[in-house]
Amino acid sequence: SQQGEEDPQALSIQEGENATMNCSYKTSINNLQWYRQNSGRGLVHLILIRSNEREKHSGRLRVTLDTSKKSSSLLITASRAADTASYFCATAFYNTDKLIFGTGTRLQVFP
Amino acid sequence: DSGVTQTPKHLITATGQRVTLRCSPRSGDLSVYWYQQSLDQGLQFLIQYYNGEERAKGNILERFSAQQFPDLHSELNLSSLELGDSALYFCASSPRGASTDTQYFGPGTRLTVL
Numbered sequence: 011s012q013q014g015e016e017d018p019q020a021l022s023i024q025e026g027e028n029a030t031m032n033c034s035y036k037t038s039i040n041n042l043q044w045y046r047q048n049s050g051r052g053l054v055h056l057i058l059i060r061s062n063e064r065e066k067h068s069g070r071l072r073v074t075l076d077t078s079k080k081s082s083s084l085l086i087t088a089s090r091a092a093d094t095a096s097y098f099c100a101t102a103f104y105n106t107d108k109l110i111f112g113t114g115t116r117l118q119v120f121p
Numbered sequence: 122d123s124g125v126t127q128t129p130k131h132l133i134t135a136t137g138q139r140v141t142l143r144c145s146p147r148s149g150d151l152s153v154y155w156y157q158q159s160l161d162q163g164l165q166f167l168i169q170y171y172n173g174e175e176r177a178k179g180n181i182l183e184r185f186s187a188q189q190f191p192d193l194h195s196e197l198n199l200s201s202l203e204l205g206d207s208a209l210y211f212c213a214s215s216p217r218g219a220s221t222d223t224q225y226f227g228p229g230t231r232l233t234v235l
Contacts, residue, residue: 040220052123052211052226053164060221098164102220108177109220111156111164 014042014099014112022118029086031115033099034079040102042075043109044084047096056084056097091121124148125227127212133233139200142230144212146193150225152176152218153195155187158229159208170195171218202234 017032033042041060045053059066059075059082066073072085086093096116100109124147132140146153155167157180166179170189181187184202189195199206209229215222 043223045224050209050229050231052125052228053213053224054123054226055223058221058223107218107220108166108169108179109154109224110166110179113163 014101014110016097016099016112016115018115019113020116020118022120023089025089025091025119025121027089027119029089029093029117029119031084031097031117033082033084033101033112035082035099035101035112036080037103039077042073042082042102043100044071044073044082045098045100045111047098047114049095053098086117089117089119091119093117094119123225123227125212125214125225127210127227127230129230130228131231131233133235134202135235136202136204138202138234139198140202140232142197142199142210142212142232144195144197144214144227146195146212146214147225150214150216151193152215152222153189153193154213154215154224155181155195155197156211156213157208158211159205162208164211167197169218176218199232204234207232207234 043058044056096114098114099112126145152171167181169177187197213224213226
């Protein structure tokens with residue numbers, strides 16, 4: 011089964027609004043990554059947060075990690091139509107190099 | 122452009138057939154990963170190679186096999202194909218094969234089994 015489960019499955023917002031996606035996982039992790047996928051294309055790495063970090067920023071992206079709740083969130087601020095894509099969290103099991111991808115959140119940003 | 126190339130882009134074949142998907146990693150990357158993405162199963166990790174050796178295995182069926190060659194390109198072989206094997210197959214590469222690496226994804230091969 012998938013290690014990460016994203017919530018919500020789908021999200022529709024207007025340009026300029028913020029989008030928040032959540033990821034929950036089941037076992038201890040080394041790190042958690044977020045990827046973006048435009049329809050039918052390959053995934054693109056967005057950001058990595060290590061298990062000893064609580065928050066990380068990259069441009070309009072903010073990622074938080076709560077290892078006690080086994081969850082992470084991705085916030086996209088001031089969203090744009092070009093942010094329309096699916097967003098996946100990927101977790102690396104403790105003591106392995108394998109990345110397991112979650113089910114993804116489909117984000118639609120309307121102009 | 123991630124620097125990872127995959128061929129072919131599209132493949133249409135019949136049940137029972139065998140196909141080979143090819144991946145060339147980014148220059149300098151030693152590790153290659155294969156993933157299967159279908160509507161009902163999401164993105165499934167299949168297998169990882171590092172410098173020619175198998176490093177990690179995921180939900181790869183026995184009918185599927187892969188290898189990484191000395192020039193670091195990789196091939197995924199799918200045999201006795203079934204309708205359910207229709208999916209997007211992605212290859213990704215990373216520098217060291219570590220979980221902290223960024224994985225760079227290719228554009229994918231869309232396999233349709235009729």
